[in-house]
Amino acid sequence: MAFVPWIFQGLSPEAQKFLEKRVYAPCTEDEKIRYENLADELGLNARKAPKPMHPDGCMQGSELVLRAILSQGSDDPDCGMDQDLPEKFDPKNQRKMMGGVKGPNSQGFRHMYFGGIDIKRPIKTFQIPTGAVGEAPTRAQIMAEKAKSLIDKGDLTWGIRTLAWSLHYIEDLAQPYHSTQVPDFGMTALGKLFQWPPSKGFEEMVSETSRMISNYHYGFEAYTSIRMQEGLTNPYISCLDQPRNQSRLGPNATSAVATPEMWAHAVAASSRDLAADIGAASLDFFGKDLMKPGVDIANKKGSLNYRELVTRPDLTDKRNRLHQASCVALANATHAAMLTVEWALKSILEKEAAAAKAAAEAAEKKAAAEAEAAAKGGTKPGDKKKIQAPAASVTAPDHGADAATDSATAPPEPATPNDHD
Numbered sequence: 001m002a003f004v005p006w007i008f009q010g011l012s013p014e015a016q017k018f019l020e021k022r023v024y025a026p027c028t029e030d031e032k033i034r035y036e037n038l039a040d041e042l043g044l045n046a047r048k049a050p051k052p053m054h055p056d057g058c059m060q061g062s063e064l065v066l067r068a069i070l071s072q073g074s075d076d077p078d079c080g081m082d083q084d085l086p087e088k089f090d091p092k093n094q095r096k097m098m099g100g101v102k103g104p105n106s107q108g109f110r111h112m113y114f115g116g117i118d119i120k121r122p123i124k125t126f127q128i129p130t131g132a133v134g135e136a137p138t139r140a141q142i143m144a145e146k147a148k149s150l151i152d153k154g155d156l157t158w159g160i161r162t163l164a165w166s167l168h169y170i171e172d173l174a175q176p177y178h179s180t181q182v183p184d185f186g187m188t189a190l191g192k193l194f195q196w197p198p199s200k201g202f203e204e205m206v207s208e209t210s211r212m213i214s215n216y217h218y219g220f221e222a223y224t225s226i227r228m229q230e231g232l233t234n235p236y237i238s239c240l241d242q243p244r245n246q247s248r249l250g251p252n253a254t255s256a257v258a259t260p261e262m263w264a265h266a267v268a269a270s271s272r273d274l275a276a277d278i279g280a281a282s283l284d285f286f287g288k289d290l291m292k293p294g295v296d297i298a299n300k301k302g303s304l305n306y307r308e309l310v311t312r313p314d315l316t317d318k319r320n321r322l323h324q325a326s327c328v329a330l331a332n333a334t335h336a337a338m339l340t341v342e343w344a345l346k347s348i349l350e351k352e353a354a355a356a357k358a359a360a361e362a363a364e365k366k367a368a369a370e371a372e373a374a375a376k377g378g379t380k381p382g383d384k385k386k387i388q389a390p391a392a393s394v395t396a397p398d399h400g401a402d403a404a405t406d407s408a409t410a411p412p413e414p415a416t417p418n419d420h421d
């Protein structure tokens with residue numbers, strides 16, 4: 001996922017070093033069985049296993065860098081694990097209101113959160129139903145807790161992978177189309193209401209409005225993802241580089257007792273504040289063609305010319321307006337994701353630091369004892385033993401791998417951007 005390089009660079013040196021550890025890649029069959037067990041425990045679609053972590057599985061001792069697992073794994077939740085779920089995994093029956101119970105959009109209820117109508121700003125926060133719906137913040141917490149418990153037990157491979165799943169939900173919430181049902185009333189089909197019978201009008205209004213908003217949603221997401229992968233011309237670089245300064249997560253961002261779920265809610269709240277700006281700017285920038293009858297990007301009917309959108313000189317002002325609002329949203333995602341990674345790694349990093357300190361103290365003690373013995377004349381020349389260096393890191397990578405705990409090899413980033421959402 002495009003966010004991981006920025007998340008990584010904002011972490012503490014200890015967390016960065018930890019994520020540079022290598023583990024053996026799981027064998028394909030083991031990986032499948034492990035996913036099925038996790039699916040059962042975490043309420044996922046067991047038949048929709050995400051793609052293997054390593055293309056060669058465990059052949060010839062293939063290795064993975066944890067940072068690369070974090071990167072690749074953050075796309076997993078859009079690859080089917082939350083789709084076509086049994087009813088028991090949707091106890092509040094939210095799928096019906098958020099994309100349906102079957103097919104790719106049936107994952108929507110877990111990837112979104114609409115906070116409910118705020119009576120102080122009913123137009124900007126309008127939604128049906130009027131109360132809060134969506135499970136994204138809860139899913140972020142469930143995955144982060146699982147991640148923390150696996151990491152603390154030493155299962156780094158699956159711990160980091162489930163941590164990546166948690167980041168996915170947080171990043172989704174930073175996207176105003178995941179936190180607001182109607183980013184701009186210009187994207188609605190209110191005219192359809194005035195038909196006879198009224199029930200037909202309402203149904204058509206809902207389905208046409210969903211189609212139009214979905215077109216802007218896809219357009220915004222694809223455009224932002226393309227621009228985030230640019231080098232120096234990435235228009236959001238200032239926010240991605242300094243997320244702690246640019247985000248608007250409120251007091252939770254610095255609270256010592258906050259949790260990933262609280263950060264996810266803070267992201268969703270800020271995202272909702274940004275929705276009106278991003279909605280209006282999207283309408284202006286992507287144009288009204290996305291509202292034309294029959295245009296349905298999700299179902300491959302119609303498309304946008306992204307190359308033109310990036311370069312057209314006459315769109316400069318509109319483009320800048322969209323970039324400005326998007327920039328804060330991306331800072332929110334990066335900052336909350338960084339906090340979540342630090343939260344999940346806290347115990348293991350403390351444990352590793354304590355073990356390293358104890359080993360250093362033991363080595364120092366031994367050296368002092370040897371020096372004392374030598375001073376007393378107890379050793380003959382050539383008898384002197386080498387002083388042992390303190391162990392650098394004590395946590396063995398899972399599968400018994402003991403390789404390169406402090407390897408600085410850069411992890412491979414995913415070859416292709418994900419386009420499932």
Ligand SMILES: [Zn+2]
Nearest residue numbers: 078111172421
């Ligand atoms: Zn998603």
